[in-house]
Amino acid sequence: MPPLLNPPDGSAPQAGSPQETRPLVEITGLGHSFPDGWDALDGVNLTIAAGEYISLIGPNGSGKTTLAKHLNGLLKPTVGRVVVAGMDTLHVSVAELARHVGYVFQNPDHQIFSPSVREELSFGPRVQGVPPAEVERRVEEEMAALGLSALAERPPAILSPGLRRRVAIASVLTTRPDLLILDEPNAGLDAQEQEDVFRRVAAYNAAGHAVVLISHDMRLVLRWSTRCLLLSEGRIIADGKPDAVLSDASALERAGMRPPVLARLIQALAPYGMPAAELTASAVGQAYLNLLGGPQ
Amino acid sequence: MYEPGRSWLHRADPRLKLALAVSIAVVLLSYNNVVFMLLALALTVGTLRLAGISGQRLKAIWTILLPVAVLIPVLWPVFYHSGPVLLTWWKLKLTAWAVAQGIAASARVVTLGFLSAAVLLTTDMRALLRGLVHLGLPYQGALTVTISISYIPRIQRTFEQVTEAQMARGFDLSSGGFLGRARARIPVLVAALVSTFRSAETLSRALECRGFGRTDARRTSLYEIHWRPTDTRIAVACGLVIVVLLSIRFATGFGAHPLLPR
Numbered sequence: 109m110p111p112l113l114n115p116p117d118g119s120a121p122q123a124g125s126p127q128e129t130r131p132l133v134e135i136t137g138l139g140h141s142f143p144d145g146w147d148a149l150d151g152v153n154l155t156i157a158a159g160e161y162i163s164l165i166g167p168n169g170s171g172k173t174t175l176a177k178h179l180n181g182l183l184k185p186t187v188g189r190v191v192v193a194g195m196d197t198l199h200v201s202v203a204e205l206a207r208h209v210g211y212v213f214q215n216p217d218h219q220i221f222s223p224s225v226r227e228e229l230s231f232g233p234r235v236q237g238v239p240p241a242e243v244e245r246r247v248e249e250e251m252a253a254l255g256l257s258a259l260a261e262r263p264p265a266i267l268s269p270g271l272r273r274r275v276a277i278a279s280v281l282t283t284r285p286d287l288l289i290l291d292e293p294n295a296g297l298d299a300q301e302q303e304d305v306f307r308r309v310a311a312y313n314a315a316g317h318a319v320v321l322i323s324h325d326m327r328l329v330l331r332w333s334t335r336c337l338l339l340s341e342g343r344i345i346a347d348g349k350p351d352a353v354l355s356d357a358s359a360l361e362r363a364g365m366r367p368p369v370l371a372r373l374i375q376a377l378a379p380y381g382m383p384a385a386e387l388t389a390s391a392v393g394q395a396y397l398n399l400l401g402g403p404q
Numbered sequence: 405m406y407e408p409g410r411s412w413l414h415r416a417d418p419r420l421k422l423a424l425a426v427s428i429a430v431v432l433l434s435y436n437n438v439v440f441m442l443l444a445l446a447l448t449v450g451t452l453r454l455a456g457i458s459g460q461r462l463k464a465i466w467t468i469l470l471p472v473a474v475l476i477p478v479l480w481p482v483f484y485h486s487g488p489v490l491l492t493w494w495k496l497k498l499t500a501w502a503v504a505q506g507i508a509a510s511a512r513v514v515t516l517g518f519l520s521a522a523v524l525l526t527t528d529m530r531a532l533l534r535g536l537v538h539l540g541l542p543y544q545g546a547l548t549v550t551i552s553i554s555y556i557p558r559i560q561r562t563f564e565q566v567t568e569a570q571m572a573r574g575f576d577l578s579s580g581g582f583l584g585r586a587r588a589r590i591p592v593l594v595a596a597l598v599s600t601f602r603s604a605e606t607l608s609r610a611l612e613c614r615g616f617g618r619t620d621a622r623r624t625s626l627y628e629i630h631w632r633p634t635d636t637r638i639a640v641a642c643g644l645v646i647v648v649l650l651s652i653r654f655a656t657g658f659g660a661h662p663l664l665p666r
Binding site: 177202206209211219221279 | 565578590594
């Protein structure tokens with residue numbers, strides 16, 4: 109077995125180390141058919157390197173969650189192969205893969221059960237055999253990062269939806285996974301909470317951990333991810349920088365989606381000489397001013 | 405749970421199906437004979453297959469009933485010692501009647517399970533609701549019953565999702581001894597119950613917001629059920645068979661013994 113990507117002491121791989129270049133996930137010819145005959149995934153090939161921030165987009169039923177569940181072994185390939193941290197997911201348990209892949213589910217209530225926030229956050233690393241002092245350190249760090257310190261002894265089940273969401277994310281972050289999967293993490297979060305959560309995730313990513321974000325919110329995809337995969341009917345139909353994928357009108361149309369409003373604006377102004385631009389208000393605004401010959 | 409279809413069982417009035425299910429349950433509880441019980445089980449499963457219920461669905465029901473179906477014949481000989489002895493081991497005595505009674509009791513429970521499934525798999529919840537109301541149950545009560553039934557698959561799905569979520573955090577639910585595995589289920593149970601209670605509360609509030617519980621106006625129904633002449637014919641035919649079976653059982657004593665005719 110190749111060396112583990114996540115060192116046993118829980119520290120993150122150092123930026124620039126040779127580990128960053130080794131693929132964390134290698135998926136070849138992945139297909140998945142459910143018992144009722146539905147082919148949810150078909151011929152998916154994908155490589156994820158440590159430190160990548162990938163967004164999975166596509167309409168409901170396109171296979172985003174099914175693909176993500178293959179990354180931690182909750183679903184096993186019916187065709188093809190999924191290798192995570194050097195392990196073929198077909199031959200290892202979900203518990204073993206959980207040491208490398210953390211999954212934040214759509215509904216936080218599905219994972220919250222402990223009598224206090226502190227215990228909820230320590231549950232993951234404890235079952236993974238992390239030494240108590242290290243568990244405590246991680247719990248304090250995540251509670252501070254996500255604004256949960258004042259609620260440490262409160263039962264998470266009675267917190268507000270936004271706080272429960274933060275507890276769910278923090279409780280996965282304490283396991284220090286090499287790959288963090290976030291399935292629609294912004295539901296129930298207000299603007300400030302979203303900012304806090306995504307800043308923490310960005311910091312975690314900057315420390316060399318890979319992140320997979322499943323979202324229907326294109327603003328989040330554009331702002332945070334560095335690579336975007338567009339899924340349609342169980343296939344990856346576009347893979348590239350978020351700006352490029354979300355400006356690919358024909359691919360989006362095939363998936364039954366529309367480009368974001370800024371991409372549509374650039375497209376509408378293209379006959380007048382509007383150049384391609386990053387899909388941010390300031391970049392598009394600047395490109396428009398350039399087009400008009402205004403101030404730089 | 406409803407599996408749409410056009411069979412006679414699907415088209416039968418829900419009141420008839422409920423009455424038949426209760427009457428057949430009375431017959432099943434009256435008889436103890438193992439052969440009778442196995443025939444009843446075969447007839448029930450055969451009727452469901454003829455009604456177009458898929459083998460996959462029947463297998464799923466069988467999977468739920470399996471632990472009980474196995475446990476009853478295994479435990480029965482421990483408490484029942486009448487009849488010719490087949491085998492003696494340590495303090496345990498296995499008798500022919502105990503084996504027959506165990507199998508009969510197991511077949512009865514499984515048949516009752518499939519009987520309930522026969523009603524639920526072939527009856528649209530709207531029809532069942534109207535059926536219960538026509539049988540005299542208050543609308544609120546009938547709606548509670550039908551919502552509870554509709555929620556069974558949803559609760560099952562919640563349990564699956566919670567199990568997945570805990571496994572994804574590194575919890576190993578499949579290894580260890582019986583006690584260890586039972587203890588490992590606690591996080592799943594707590595999270596699933598909290599989640600279920602929360603959705604039940606949300607549902608009740610949503611119903612209230614839609615005017616549920618108003619008593620100052622007469623309730624009308626968009627969906628209505630109608631008793632057809634065919635329902636009368638089925639009721640008469642099945643009713644006769646049930647009366648004959650109960651008469652034979654109580655007038656002659658036939659079927660009271662697990663193995664012997666009487």
